[in-house]
Amino acid sequence: MIGRLNHVAIAVPDIGAASATYRDILGAHVGAPFAQAEHGVTVVFIELPNTKIELLEPLGANSPILKFLEKNPNGGIHHLCYEVEDIIAASDRLKSKGARVLGDGNPKIGAHGKPVLFLHPKDLNGTLIELEQI
Numbered sequence: 001m002i003g004r005l006n007h008v009a010i011a012v013p014d015i016g017a018a019s020a021t022y023r024d025i026l027g028a029h030v031g032a033p034f035a036q037a038e039h040g041v042t043v044v045f046i047e048l049p050n051t052k053i054e055l056l057e058p059l060g061a062n063s064p065i066l067k068f069l070e071k072n073p074n075g076g077i078h079h080l081c082y083e084v085e086d087i088i089a090a091s092d093r094l095k096s097k098g099a100r101v102l103g104d105g106n107p108k109i110g111a112h113g114k115p116v117l118f119l120h121p122k123d124l125n126g127t128l129i130e131l132e133q134i
């Protein structure tokens, strides 16, 4: 069912500093930061030859990554995103296998303007998984 790794999202306390690390130390092509108020994050995309890295900094008091950064003050891997062809079929399959879809269980429009859903980390080896319809 799952296809390519679309991105690895890393929550960071300071997106400027994290961008500089990727640009200056790792030599990556780092995009400009942009606010995604509806998702409560400021995002930087880093394009790699085979996938993307997304740096996420909290935006606003209700940011969904604030709690994660309280537990991981230096930042850390927040989630992995796998591509699927049909998000509804994926959701139906996951529910039938007992995996918990977060939120109301229905896909939402994600950071790239495509339907996404998130799966409970306790069902997936302690890793928050995002599925994105491509």
Ligand code: CO
Binding pocket: 007, 009, 054, 079, 081, 111, 130
């Ligand atoms: Co993501």
